[in-house]
Amino acid sequence: MKSSNIQSTQDWMDFVKEKKSARFKAESAKFKSMKKRQLPHTCSRKGYTRLAEDMCNGSDQLSNATNDQVVNNIATNPIGTSPPSINDNNTLRKCTLLDWGGTGEVVAEGRWSSNDPKVTVHHVPLGPHAVRVYMDLPKKSNAILWRPNS
Structure with a gap:
């Protein structure tokens, strides 16, 4: 299944030999593992290090939580809302x-x-x-x- 941009058979054989080499496989495995551990992109002010730490801490809490605790947390803190950050003194x-x-x-x-x-x-x-x-x-x-x- 030779690509159309490879002209000669010798170039194709060199390409296949390179992709089957132990060095290439080790490098490929390294980048695959890095990709698995990569955090999803967020535009947070915290930065990746603090975000990764918070996500790890949060996953420990979630794994120890019961179903009732999760439902109660969602009911009291709906997704997409945040607690008010400003003390509103203009209440009527x-x-x-x-x-x-x-x-x-x-x-x-x-x-x-x-x-x-x-x-x-x-x-x-x-x-x-x-x-x-x-x-x-x-x-x-x-x-x-x-x-x-x-």
Whole structure:
């Protein structure tokens, strides 16, 4: 099965002799074993040495884990998600919305969003002395709500 780029029979015989030599077979086996041990390419900041160490440590933990532990780990840490790295202090605070007429009756429960006068609500700036809230639980359906006029 001679390749088309080899012109003479002598060149072909030299090529076959080279590929069957002990030196070539040893070198080929060396590169095959290197290829088997090669790590998959990742664009990690850790580099290959630390990545290899982490993968080895992780495989020891996986081999000792029971099926229930693996399922629990997947359920609590889904693949593709990571724990938040930034402490989010912008969580919306809970609040109660009182009747606008001044009776003190709670008409809804919600979350405080902003009291910035420049924030828009339905494309209208909020303005001074107003607060944007998200209503979670209405308690009185016929309550009158204040809103800025456009």
